Amino acid sequence: MQVSHYLKVFPFEERPGQLLVYSTKKASLLLLKEDIYRSIEKGTLSRADEELLLKHEIIVPDREEEKRDMYGRLDKLNAKGSMMNVSVFLNMDCNFSCVYCYEGDMKGKLYMSDETAGLLIDFIKEKFTPGRKSLNIDFYGGEPLLSSGLIKYISGRLKSFAGSRGATYTFSLVTNGSLFKRQVAEEMLKLGLKGIKVTLDGPAEIHDRYRPFKSGAGSFDAIIRNIKETCDLVRIGIGGNFDRESYQGFITLLDYLEREGLTPDRIYQVKFGPVMKRPEGDTSPADYTDGFMSVNEPWLVEAGALLREEVLKRGYYTPKLKPLPCQVEVKDYYVVNYDGVIYKCPAFIGRKGFAAGNLRDGVRDYSDTYRTGIWKNEECIECVYLPLCFGGCRYMAYVRDGSVNNKDCKKPYFDASLETLIKQDIKYRRKG
Numbered sequence: 440m441q442v443s444h445y446l447k448v449f450p451f452e453e454r455p456g457q458l459l460v461y462s463t464k465k466a467s468l469l470l471l472k473e474d475i476y477r478s479i480e481k482g483t484l485s486r487a488d489e490e491l492l493l494k495h496e497i498i499v500p501d502r503e504e505e506k507r508d509m510y511g512r513l514d515k516l517n518a519k520g521s522m523m524n525v526s527v528f529l530n531m532d533c534n535f536s537c538v539y540c541y542e543g544d545m546k547g548k549l550y551m552s553d554e555t556a557g558l559l560i561d562f563i564k565e566k567f568t569p570g571r572k573s574l575n576i577d578f579y580g581g582e583p584l585l586s587s588g589l590i591k592y593i594s595g596r597l598k599s600f601a602g603s604r605g606a607t608y609t610f611s612l613v614t615n616g617s618l619f620k621r622q623v624a625e626e627m628l629k630l631g632l633k634g635i636k637v638t639l640d641g642p643a644e645i646h647d648r649y650r651p652f653k654s655g656a657g658s659f660d661a662i663i664r665n666i667k668e669t670c671d672l673v674r675i676g677i678g679g680n681f682d683r684e685s686y687q688g689f690i691t692l693l694d695y696l697e698r699e700g701l702t703p704d705r706i707y708q709v710k711f712g713p714v715m716k717r718p719e720g721d722t723s724p725a726d727y728t729d730g731f732m733s734v735n736e737p738w739l740v741e742a743g744a745l746l747r748e749e750v751l752k753r754g755y756y757t758p759k760l761k762p763l764p765c766q767v768e769v770k771d772y773y774v775v776n777y778d779g780v781i782y783k784c785p786a787f788i789g790r791k792g793f794a795a796g797n798l799r800d801g802v803r804d805y806s807d808t809y810r811t812g813i814w815k816n817e818e819c820i821e822c823v824y825l826p827l828c829f830g831g832c833r834y835m836a837y838v839r840d841g842s843v844n845n846k847d848c849k850k851p852y853f854d855a856s857l858e859t860l861i862k863q864d865i866k867y868r869r870k871g
């Protein structure tokens with residue numbers, strides 16, 4: 440037996456003589472006596488310890504074989520998948536006028552038509568082959584609730600379709616929160632609503648500067664009112680977009696939420712992410728912040744860790760690190776724009792050359808377009824962070840280099856923050 444190649448080992452000051460052993464492959468953490476860890480190398484493990492460590496993939500029969508297996512890892516995960524996820528962009532319209540809105544010139548009265556919604560339902564029915572267990576849609580906009588009729592129509596159809604297959608249908612909304620009233624929540628719950636994600640960009644004075652209504656009026660109070668009105672019915676996740684100047688303000692926001700009674704038992708998740716730099720003429724959707732952690736700038740590492748600590752110490756849930764390939768690598772994940780064009784990542788919507796098909800003609804081979812498998816090279820296979828990274832975010836690479844031909848290496852970020860993130864998770868254990 441050998442120590443797995445995909446391990447990070449840290450000292451654990453709180454318990455001298457013990458080590459924190461983190462498997463990047465399983466995203467699992469084990470507290471291990473130093474002498475047990477040493478006896479792996481010496482080959483003197485007891486049978487009980489060997490079984491335990493093998494189960495957690497801390498040890499493997501052959502490290503070289505383990506590395507070779509990584510080449511086929513995502514194919515295996517894709518083959519096993521019993522769920523299907525689709526992100527649907529219902530419109531390009533919004534009642535807000537956010538200063539950083541990525542929709543820019545694309546914004547306007549552009550809505551998914553009934554005909555396109557029908558094609559979307561047919562497309563999903565075809566892709567959701569028998570035996571699959573769950574179907575989920577994330578509705579985006581613009582503001583998705585400006586298309587609430589279409590959400591109900593699509594969800595009604597897909598809920599009965601999934602039911603007829605013995606599968607579940609759920610959906611979520613990535614909404615600005617201003618239109619999410621109790622009556623809306625009640626109606627949508629019956630159709631499979633599992634949660635909403637609302638963006639607050641700091642305390643009122645900062646949020647209102649970044650995310651005003653189109654009229655210029657502040658939107659903060661209306662959003663908080665709606666969250667209070669609906670948080671007993673629906674899982675509400677609060678997100679926020681920070682930059683180098685604004686991130687400290689999120690601590691004030693957390694204090695405010697607590698004072699207002701929006702405590703961890705009422706708020707499902709809190710996660711803040713940095714606003715990403717945009718390339719010239721960018722038209723990708725606002726409110727899409729996943730993948731932004733690939734920015735390796737030191738201020739971001741510091742800001743991310745600080746805000747995560749503030750969130751966790753108040754008892755809110757925030758996601759743990761986990762093996763998460765870029766969604767372009769996930770076979771059963773599609774992004775459908777209001778006009779029926781299919782992409783593999785929300786950030787590429789509207790970008791010429793990145794369509795992966797359309798609802799009428801289906802999905803075409805997109806492996807070159809998105810450079811799937813970009814991580815299948817010696818450097819990445821040898822990299823301990825591979826299972827957490829898989830070559831990073833294609834969109835970040837695109838923003839930086841103008842193409843997706845290079846990987847978006849997150850090594851400096853992981854080197855600087857993994858230990859802190861793991862120790863935060865130990866300190867503030869909660870559901871996970």
Ligand code: SF4
Nearest residue numbers: 730765784832833834
């Ligand atoms: S390219 Fe991949 S990681 Fe980056 S935003 Fe898109 S799906 Fe997320």
Ligand code: SF4
Nearest residue numbers: 819822828848849850
């Ligand atoms: S892109 Fe960098 S961090 Fe990611 S797996 Fe490859 S070498 Fe590792």
